[in-house]
Amino acid sequence: MKIFIAVLLALALAAGLAAAIQQDSGYILIAYGQTTVEMTIWVGLAVLTVFLLLVMFIFASLRRGAKVGDSIGSFWSVRRAARGRSHTTLGMIAFIEGNWAKSRKLLTDSAKDTETPLINYLLAARASNQLGDASGSRHYLGLAEETSNKASIAVALTQAEMQVENGQLEEALATLTRARRNAERHPSVLTLLKKVYIGLRDWGSLLALIPDLRKHSGLSEERLAELEREALMGQLEHLAQQGDVTGLQQWWKHVPRSWHKDAGLLLAYSRVLVAAGDSSGAEKLLRQSLKLQWHSDLLKFYGLIAGSDVAKQLSAAEAWQKDHSDDPVLLLTLGRLSLRNELWGKAREYFEQAYQRSPNAEVCFELGRLMSNLDEPAAAERFTQEALQLQSQSLPSLPQPSLSNRSA
The missing domain is CATH 1.25.40.10 (Tetratricopeptide repeat domain)
Known part of the structure; x- marks a missing residue:
């Protein structure tokens, strides 16, 4: 029914158009320089219609060609991404297995075809370090830093970890100090700094770091207490080598009051005082401490020293x-x-x-x-x-x- 109505309308439109052409064909004159073109208005409309149809056809063809090009480009992009992921995975496997040369080649070859080139370059730098290629490590760390403006901390941590592995503690400290300016509370930076300070036996810096470790590192209170005890014992050992009684006494005054009740630190400090020639000071300290807390080790050492008044x-x-x-x-x-x-x-x-x-x-x-x-x-x-x-x-x-x- 719809087709029949459409045909009737088309016939009616054609009949009306034919009557209009017979009644008045119109006139169009186009002049450009010495050239003129004459035609009836109906021929002009027909030419215009054909021209518009041709433009629409060309436009549609271009769109279709663009879609085909996009499809081809998308196909190759997907292929490259898949290849990048595959080689990155194989490179990581080789890295874990300790096949450093193979790992570095796979990771660097696929770095530009993966969405995470930072990981590729960082692992390539580590692989170079394992191969003893210091210049290669620096090169890939530089490429890693160029991948993102947020990569500086990851690059610094990787560099510092490699420096620690190589025993370059002073260099690692310099690297971490620079990193801490940009990420003062970064847990990994703080944890690695702790390791470096222990390696350098920089007990003062370790003690100064403990408040930040307590807030941001996630270490347990037990582990933090062990670190603080280790640092205090380290400082005491260093002072013991100097044999300076006044320096020992000043150090004890600055030790946090909570540690004055620690039997292990008390005993170690008392032994150092006696070795430095201050048996009287050690006897007085132990006598006061034993009044507050009863401890067998402190008591036994009290019997081994001679105070000023036996x-x-x-x-x-x-x-x-x-x-x-x-x-x-x-x-x-x-x-x-x-x-x-x-x-x-x-x-x-x-x-x-x-x-x-x-x-x-x-x-x-x-x-x-x-x-x-x-x-x-x-x-x-x-x-x-x-x-x-x-x-x-x-x-x-x-x-x-x-x-x-x-x-x-």
Whole structure:
């Protein structure tokens, strides 16, 4: 029905057009210079229609050709991207397997055909480093930095890690210092700086870094405490080599107050003070500390040093018996302090009490030595033999030569 109506309309339009042409054909004159063109208006309309149809045909052909070109270009782009991904993957596999030369070739060949050339160049730089090619490493790090204006931190970290691997700690520190200006709180920068400071034994810088590590590195409080203890112990070791008592005392004043209660640091500091000639200062420090916290290692060392007033030192230790009367380490310490005060009978009594509560090699050796000097050789021999036997209990059970074999 629709086709029939369309045909009727077309016939009616054609009939009307024919009648219009017969009634008045019109006139068109086109003049350009010495040239003139004459035609009826209907012929002009026909020429114009043909011209417009030709323009539309050409335009449609160009669009179709452009689409075909785009399709061809897209095809090759997809092919290159797929090849880039494939070679990048193979390069990463070769890198993991330690095939550095193959890895570098695959990664660099495919860098321009992948969406992530930064990764390719960074791994190529690492592969070059493994091959001992320092100039190659620098070259690929430079290419990596050109891939993005945000690549500087990744490039700096890669360079610093390679420098650390090569033992170039000073160079790594310089690289990380520059990186930290742009990324002060970057966790990886802070973590690598920590490693460099430990390697350089730069304990002051490590201590200064710990607050930032606490905020941004994700390290546990236990690990941070270990780092802080390591740094403090490192500083103490350095000061111990100098033997400067005043410097040691000033350092202790600047140690955070929370660490003044750490038994391990207290004991190490006390030992260094004694070695530097300040036994009096060590005795005073330990005496004050033992009032606040009871610790066997601190107590034992207290009995091994001589303060400025050994009688007062013994009295202070005896006062602790009120709360720790059954502590064998306290009894051993009291015996030693009694010896320092030349109170032989009291020393023997304390040693014997310590022996009764916890017979060990250390107490037996003290009793053996004291008995020998008190002219009691039998008792001295007995305690000395027992001390040797107790001491040998830490040795593994192994065959020993018998008397008969020894004579042979």
